[in-house]
Amino acid sequence: RKEVEQDPGPFNVPEGATVAFNCTYSNSASQSFFWYRQDCRKEPKLLMSVYSSGNEDGRFTAQLNRASQYISLLIRDSKLSDSATYLCVGGAAGNKLTFGGGTRVLVKP
Amino acid sequence: GAGVSQSPSNKVTEKGKDVELRCDPISGHTALYWYRQRLGQGLEFLIYFQGNSAPDKSGLPSDRFSAERTGESVSTLTIQRTQQEDSAVYLCASSLILIGATWDEQFFGPGTRLTVL
Numbered sequence: 001r002k003e004v005e006q007d008p009g010p011f012n013v014p015e016g017a018t019v020a021f022n023c024t025y026s027n028s029a030s031q032s033f034f035w036y037r038q039d040c041r042k043e044p045k046l047l048m049s050v051y052s053s054g055n056e057d058g059r060f061t062a063q064l065n066r067a068s069q070y071i072s073l074l075i076r077d078s079k080l081s082d083s084a085t086y087l088c089v090g091g092a093a094g095n096k097l098t099f100g101g102g103t104r105v106l107v108k109p
Numbered sequence: 110g111a112g113v114s115q116s117p118s119n120k121v122t123e124k125g126k127d128v129e130l131r132c133d134p135i136s137g138h139t140a141l142y143w144y145r146q147r148l149g150q151g152l153e154f155l156i157y158f159q160g161n162s163a164p165d166k167s168g169l170p171s172d173r174f175s176a177e178r179t180g181e182s183v184s185t186l187t188i189q190r191t192q193q194e195d196s197a198v199y200l201c202a203s204s205l206i207l208i209g210a211t212w213d214e215q216f217f218g219p220g221t222r223l224t225v226l
Contacts, residue, residue: 004170030222031211034214043200043217043218044152044217045217046214046215054113093212096154096157096159097142097204097215100142101151104180
């Protein structure tokens with residue numbers, strides 16, 4: 001089992017709709033989690049950190065579910081510019097951070 | 110301040126040649142990662158350096174690949190006897206351990222696009 005797993009998608013989302021997707025992790029000791037966004041032929045950029053209490057930044061909400069060992073990302077009022085690959089990453093203290101394979105989101109008019 | 114820089118930005122080489130890729134992490138970042146990303150694929154972990162600890166080389170695909178890091182500064186990734194399947198973007202990222210031993214985000218460089226003819 002991979003340490004961090006994501007549904008590759010693509011998630012086809014109508015403009016203005018809400019989309020949510022999860023990322024599961026296998027190491028229960030993981031405590032640092034992030035969501036990154038990667039546009040085509042660009043390097044990944046941090047979207048948001050994921051805290052135990054959750055995190056919200058504008059239209060984006062990230063949640064951590066320790067009991068079920070997954071993090072989630074919800075995008076409200078999707079924009080065409082939200083089309084990208086979303087990467088989750090997690091890691092435990094003393095261990096390297098590990099990326100999931102990414103979830104592709106396509107927002108269509 | 111300066112981010113992570115990588116050089117060269119593009120490299121075209123012939124099959125069988127050796128190449129060396131360079132990464133300059135953010136100053137003070139103790140952790141440094143190398144990834145490979147083939148076109149349309151996800152990030153493939155290659156190697157991880159953390160402080161003075163032995164590097165985690167578990168992602169290196171073959172013994173043609175090696176990497177070094179001088180202290181907590183520049184790192185070089187060397188690919189010997191390049192093959193066409195080595196063609197990819199090679200990304201470097203650096204990070205910092207925060208108080209409480211949690212990780213800060215990884216900051217990525219712009220990558221080196223390697224093409225092996």
